[in-house]
Amino acid sequence: KSFLYKLWKGDVSSxxxxxxxxxAMxxxxxxxxxxxxxxGKRNSKLTGDQLFCELKERVNVKTxxxxxxxxxxxxxxKHVPQIPLVKLYTHGFGSCAVVMSAGAILNSSLGDEIDSHDAVLRFNSAPTRGYEKDVGNKTTMRIINSQILTNPNHHFVDSSLYKDxxxxxxxxxxxxxxxxxxxKKPDYNLFTPYVQHRRKNPTQPFYILHPKFIWQLWDIIQENxxxxxxxxxxxSGFIGSLIMMSMCNEVHVYEYIPSVRQTDLCHYHELYYDAACTLGAYHxxxxxxxxxQRMNKGLQDDLYRKGKVILPGFKAIKC
Ligand code: C5P
Known part of the structure; x- marks a missing residue:
């Protein structure tokens, strides 16, 4: 059986x-x-539902x-927004889309389905313009790494990607x-551009994730x-999926687990090929x-054809 088929079944190792x-690993x-x-201890025996409940109990989106x-x-x-991220929408969102930047989303025609969700999460500099048919054009939230704020090539201050x-x-x-x-020593100094951006755009909700939250997610991955x-x-894809599980009733994650369109093309918007983008080297x-994959509540056929996984929101299921 192919690697992809095994990944769909959750049956792969490094x-x-x-x-x-x-x-590299x-x-x-x-x-x-x-x-x-x-x-902690390493144990990979939890079922998908048990894993979900473990996440629900321990994951606390902290900024x-x-x-x-x-x-x-x-x-x-006085620099940070007054309302915490997870309280921005009092009743949360209904259904949400998490759109991964993978090359495999090209030619998917998922755009309309993605836009039909109440909220859409995208990552870093992933554009919608010119790719609407496959990725949609609605963006509610963007997760950006510190390089986006510090590398002048990304035009963080001017680019419309980071507005509204x-x-x-x-x-x-x-x-x-x-x-x-x-x-004192961040990987990339995001603090200065953050404060500048907050001063210039005080009404735009803009948060920095607490490192505790990020490493807590890491611990849970390792434990399981x-x-x-x-x-x-x-x-960012994993971090974003968990943030959306905290803010939405249902989370549809696109092209994280690759569909039949799997490709080494790293991003849909960039001509750069590297299998590490999909399977990991650093992350x-x-x-x-x-x-x-273990927590997927969606149809197996949607996984193959759309690269779609459905995760319940934390508030949607009693544990
Ligand atoms: O590369 P970047 O971090 O901007 O992409 C956003 C997220 O999309 C990644 O953090 C990763 O979770 C996911 N991704 C993926 N496969 C790819 C490219 C990105 O799963 N080929």
Whole structure:
């Protein structure tokens, strides 16, 4: 059976990846750039429903609220939005779409289906213009990594991609998160452009994720995976799916688990080929995907044809 077929069944291990990706994973494990020290146990026996309940109980979407040092001393309480992210919409959203940037979404004709959701999440610099037929044109929220804010090529200040949407930024902090150390030495300095953007656009909801939230997700992935996973933060796709599970009744995730259109084309909007974009090198992407596959409530046929997984929102199911 093909790798893709096995992935649809949740029956793959890193040994089935190409040698280059396996080597990259090993190198990340030995480098341990973020100083991860996992204290939990590894156990991969939970069913999809048990895993869902574990996530529901433990996942707490936390953003920088300006109340902790060093942000408190730096007067950040007045920089951050007054309303917390998960409380922006009092009753949450009904159904939500999470649109991954994978090349496999090209020629999917999923645009109308994606736009029919109450809220649509997109990532980084993924455009809609010119790709509407396949990815739709509605954007409610965008998750951006710290490179988007700091790399001038992305034109964070001027680009319309980052206007009229909820923005959620994140940056990989050390595992044992001391916010002061992170503030002094972020991976990319997102703090200055964040404050500037908040001053210029005070009504736009714009948050920075708390490193605790990101590493808590990592812990849960590792606890529920037999193999040792890369000691690096989960991908934006996984982070975003969990944020939407906290804000929506139902979450439709597109082209995270690849459809029959699977391709090494990294992004639908860019001519760059690398299998690592779909299966992971830096991020523990393969393992994230296996957890999401385990929780899928959608039809198997929608997984094959649309690359779609349906996850219930946390409020939709009693545990
Ligand atoms: O590359 P970027 O992080 O901007 O893409 C957004 C998210 O889409 C990734 O974090 C990953 O979860 C998902 N993705 C994927 N397969 C790809 C490209 C992106 O699963 N080929």
């Amino acid at each position: 040994k089935m990846l190409n040698p280059r990706l396996q080597k 090993k190198d990340y494990l030995s480098t341990n750039k973020h100083g991860v020290r996992f204290k 920088i609220d300006g109340k902790e040092a060093p942000f408190s001393t730096l007067g950040w309480e 949407v909820i923005l959620v930024a994140w940056d990989p902090a050390p595992y044992s998160a001391n916010l002061s150390q992170w503030y 995976t037999k193999e040792k996973i890369q000691p690096n933060p989960p991908s 523990p992407l393969l393992y994230e995907k296996l957890l999401v």
